[in-house]
Amino acid sequence: MQRTIPLAICFIMGIFMMVQFFVPHPISINSYDIVLRWIRIITIFALVLGVGSLAMYHTTKIRRRVTGWTFSIVTIIALVVTAIIGLIGGVGRGSWLQVIFQNIFVPVNSTMFSILAFYMASAAYRAFRARTKEATILLIAAFIVMLGMVPIGSAISKRLPELAEWILTVPNTAAKRGIIFGIALGGIATSLKIILGIERGWLGGGKQ
Amino acid sequence: MKKWKVCYLLIFNLLILQSISAQIGPPSNIRVFDTPNDAGKSITITWARSPDDSSIDGYQIFRAEKGQTYSPVATVTKFERRYLDESVTDYKEYSYQIVAYKYIAPDTMRSVPITSGLVKSSPEWFNTNRINVLIGMVIVFSLILYYIFHARRGKKLFIRRIPGLDAVDEAVGRATEMGKPILYVPGLSSVSDVATIAAINILGEVAKKTAQHDTTLLVPNRDPIVYTVCREVVKEAYTSVGRPDVYKADNIFFITDSQFAYAAAVSGIMVREKPATNFFLGMFWAESLVLAETGATTGAIQIAGTDSIFQLPFFITACDYTLIGEELYAASAYLSREPILLGSLVGQDYGKVVIIVIVLAATALMLLSKAFPVLSSLINFFSVN
Numbered sequence: 001m002q003r004t005i006p007l008a009i010c011f012i013m014g015i016f017m018m019v020q021f022f023v024p025h026p027i028s029i030n031s032y033d034i035v036l037r038w039i040r041i042i043t044i045f046a047l048v049l050g051v052g053s054l055a056m057y058h059t060t061k062i063r064r065r066v067t068g069w070t071f072s073i074v075t076i077i078a079l080v081v082t083a084i085i086g087l088i089g090g091v092g093r094g095s096w097l098q099v100i101f102q103n104i105f106v107p108v109n110s111t112m113f114s115i116l117a118f119y120m121a122s123a124a125y126r127a128f129r130a131r132t133k134e135a136t137i138l139l140i141a142a143f144i145v146m147l148g149m150v151p152i153g154s155a156i157s158k159r160l161p162e163l164a165e166w167i168l169t170v171p172n173t174a175a176k177r178g179i180i181f182g183i184a185l186g187g188i189a190t191s192l193k194i195i196l197g198i199e200r201g202w203l204g205g206g207k208q
Numbered sequence: 209m210k211k212w213k214v215c216y217l218l219i220f221n222l223l224i225l226q227s228i229s230a231q232i233g234p235p236s237n238i239r240v241f242d243t244p245n246d247a248g249k250s251i252t253i254t255w256a257r258s259p260d261d262s263s264i265d266g267y268q269i270f271r272a273e274k275g276q277t278y279s280p281v282a283t284v285t286k287f288e289r290r291y292l293d294e295s296v297t298d299y300k301e302y303s304y305q306i307v308a309y310k311y312i313a314p315d316t317m318r319s320v321p322i323t324s325g326l327v328k329s330s331p332e333w334f335n336t337n338r339i340n341v342l343i344g345m346v347i348v349f350s351l352i353l354y355y356i357f358h359a360r361r362g363k364k365l366f367i368r369r370i371p372g373l374d375a376v377d378e379a380v381g382r383a384t385e386m387g388k389p390i391l392y393v394p395g396l397s398s399v400s401d402v403a404t405i406a407a408i409n410i411l412g413e414v415a416k417k418t419a420q421h422d423t424t425l426l427v428p429n430r431d432p433i434v435y436t437v438c439r440e441v442v443k444e445a446y447t448s449v450g451r452p453d454v455y456k457a458d459n460i461f462f463i464t465d466s467q468f469a470y471a472a473a474v475s476g477i478m479v480r481e482k483p484a485t486n487f488f489l490g491m492f493w494a495e496s497l498v499l500a501e502t503g504a505t506t507g508a509i510q511i512a513g514t515d516s517i518f519q520l521p522f523f524i525t526a527c528d529y530t531l532i533g534e535e536l537y538a539a540s541a542y543l544s545r546e547p548i549l550l551g552s553l554v555g556q557d558y559g560k561v562v563i564i565v566i567v568l569a570a571t572a573l574m575l576l577s578k579a580f581p582v583l584s585s586l587i588n589f590f591s592v593n
Contacts, residue, residue, distance in 0.1 A: 050432030050462035112468035119501040127525040186537030187402040201409030
């Protein structure tokens with residue numbers, strides 16, 4: 001029963017979603033909207049579980065004094081203080097929650113994002129070390145593309161930007177499309193297996 | 209005398225305007241029909257241009273319910289030949305009039321109106337524009353199901369090696385030997401993403417292996433629903449291999465739904481806990497490189513897999529093994545070695561053969577359509593609306 005009900009729900013909803021794609025009738029559209037609304041409702045309940053998990057995880061870390069437990073104190077304080085400020089002062093424009101969001105969260109988030117530039121440099125160094133035949137081809141292609149995209153490229157040769165464009169639009173796009181075909185078919189096959197109850201990994205596995 | 213002058217001027221103006229009005233030719237061939245493949249409440253009006261198209265300002269569209277007087281519904285530019293009236297009520301009969309107009313201050317000159325027949329809108333039960341999708345779906349589904357049943361009959365199927373998945377055992381073994389945990393990131397997307405479901409399927413198989421070896425498995429989550437599903441999947445996996453005693457609910461946890469806050473937290477875990485193996489499977493965005501590069505600096509074996517073609521280069525660069533696109537979906541079947549699941553992979557491959565044939569046929573049609581324009585309608589069949 002514990003498995004049959006989720007599998008039955010999955011089958012019915014999977015078939016419904018498939019049929020819905022082909023039916024433009026308002027009954028179909030309204031039903032789809034109801035399903036989307038239900039997803040939002042379930043997400044909110046799951047968020048409560050998520051916050052509970054976060055609180056449990058960090059309180060356990062603090063209690064056991066595991067490595068980095070002081071960071072857990074910061075997390076718990078941030079969680080509680082933000083929630084209290086939001087509940088008391090509201091979340092609208094000019095509220096304290098917005099002040100915290102704009103002056104703490106946004107800069108910290110942007111910092112993390114900006115770190116990407118450094119990671120890209122180190123990843124590029126790793127990728128372009130010409131150790132193998134493939135890496136050498138990658139290095140040459142990347143060199144041409146990068147050079148073709150900057151003014152000095154066209155100063156060296158008028159053909160360089162054209163070559164860079166060709167690499168991007170022909171071999172690169174062809175490879176990308178090949179991968180996309182595989183992804184689309186893989187997605188269809190996985191969905192079909194889940195709908196038919198053949199793939200049950202999401203239920204923790206079990207007999208087909 | 210002055211009064212007479214004004215009077216003459218007015219009469220003169222009126223005559224000029226009347227002559228202009230008479231000169232504006234009306235549009236022709238008005239067609240009104242229920243907009244096809246829609247949810248109703250929409251009527252399409254098409255017309256052919258006025259003979260004075262170059263001198264007019266546009267067209268005015270009027271509508272009337274059966275037996276009522278006409279009232280304006282829209283004014284469109286002279287370049288338009290189609291209007292979608294979405295302010296109608298289903299199953300009510302309407303007729304339309306179109307006039308060409310030109311604005312000459314202070315008046316608007318209109319052509320003679322052309323009137324349509326009666327029409328009513330209604331919603332459709334089948335979108336015929338998507339019949340090509342339906343045909344494609346039936347072909348691919350049939351292939352997959354055929355090979356699933358083929359496998360069920362016990363036929364041996366060949367599946368090519370996927371090094372990234374062969375390395376899972378090695379990765380779990382390494383973590384066990386080193387006495388360090390395994391970090392499993394099931395992507396940052398929601399459970400409605402197929403890549404996330406694929407990642408959850410693989411998590412079940414990885415969890416079985418970690419349970420057998422008594423290795424710690426850490427699963428930080430970004431989505432609260434994915435978190436609850438992951439927790440159940442890991443719990444079920446531990447129970448299925450007879451090791452519910454070593455399952456720790458605290459090791460599968462929710463962090464935050466903020467993208468970079470999540471990346472920062474997971475990077476912190478990698479630096480502090482120094483996992484022996486990192487799995488990054490599922491859907492990723494810009495944080496992929498932050499996670500993979502941090503993991504690489506800690507010296508962990510990294511197995512990544514995503515269907516995001518934009519993040520694949522980053523994973524290929526920073527990880528030891530990368531599951532490219534469909535390999536992510538194949539992982540569950542590959543690891544479990546369930547014949548029925550393996551059968552679906554063969555079905556997928558034949559689906560690819562069908563796609564290659566369609567691509568070649570469509571390319572040939574495109575080339576031939578230059579010489580034989582009639583073939584263009586065949587090409588349109590392949591477009592999805």
